[in-house]
Amino acid sequence: MPTGFQGFSGKSFINYNALSFSKVEAVVVSGDGPNLCGHMMLRVDNYYFHISGVYNYPMYMMAAQFDAYLKQNRKTELFRTRRILRNRNAARDKLKILLSEKWLWLIIPNNCTDFVEEVIGAGENDFGLISNCPTQLSIKIQQEIRRRKMVLTRRGYRARR
Numbered sequence: 001m002p003t004g005f006q007g008f009s010g011k012s013f014i015n016y017n018a019l020s021f022s023k024v025e026a027v028v029v030s031g032d033g034p035n036l037c038g039h040m041m042l043r044v045d046n047y048y049f050h051i052s053g054v055y056n057y058p059m060y061m062m063a064a065q066f067d068a069y070l071k072q073n074r075k076t077e078l079f080r081t082r083r084i085l086r087n088r089n090a091a092r093d094k095l096k097i098l099l100s101e102k103w104l105w106l107i108i109p110n111n112c113t114d115f116v117e118e119v120i121g122a123g124e125n126d127f128g129l130i131s132n133c134p135t136q137l138s139i140k141i142q143q144e145i146r147r148r149k150m151v152l153t154r155r156g157y158r159a160r161r
Contacts, residue, residue, distance in 0.1 A: 004072025010099030091123030
């Protein structure tokens with residue numbers, strides 16, 4: 001169980017109007033103990049949001065507190081992926097709802113990845129992860145990059161000309 005700084009209760013977050021959703025990232029950090037899947041957080045502008053605890057309100061912290069979070073919890077950032085949201089208002093509304101409700105963390109289902117996916121999915125409509133194991137997201141990102149360099153034909157993908 002995490003013992004260092006986790007942030008502040010999402011129930012007390014009031015700065016929704018300050019969120020422009022111009023910088024949105026899914027951020028993956030190392031996990032606690034034997035957790036090989038890591039931990040996923042949502043960065044929106046100058047804030048980080050995440051699930052911490054088995055049955056708790058989601059947490060938030062300012063970007064300036066993120067390094068303290070990493071250090072106090074002996075975590076390292078593994079990678080992050082930036083997302084461009086088409087419907088920022090829908091993402092803001094979803095975040096507001098999720099921060100006001102306690103989240104029941106069930107290890108693989110209903111975990112930190114689901115939290116991030118719900119918010120980004122509300123604004124993007126097509127953010128589906130291949131796994132609830134955050135470290136697997138890097139595989140999906142690499143596949144997306146390769147596919148963008150390819151053209152889908154009846155016989156499968158081939159290199160662009």
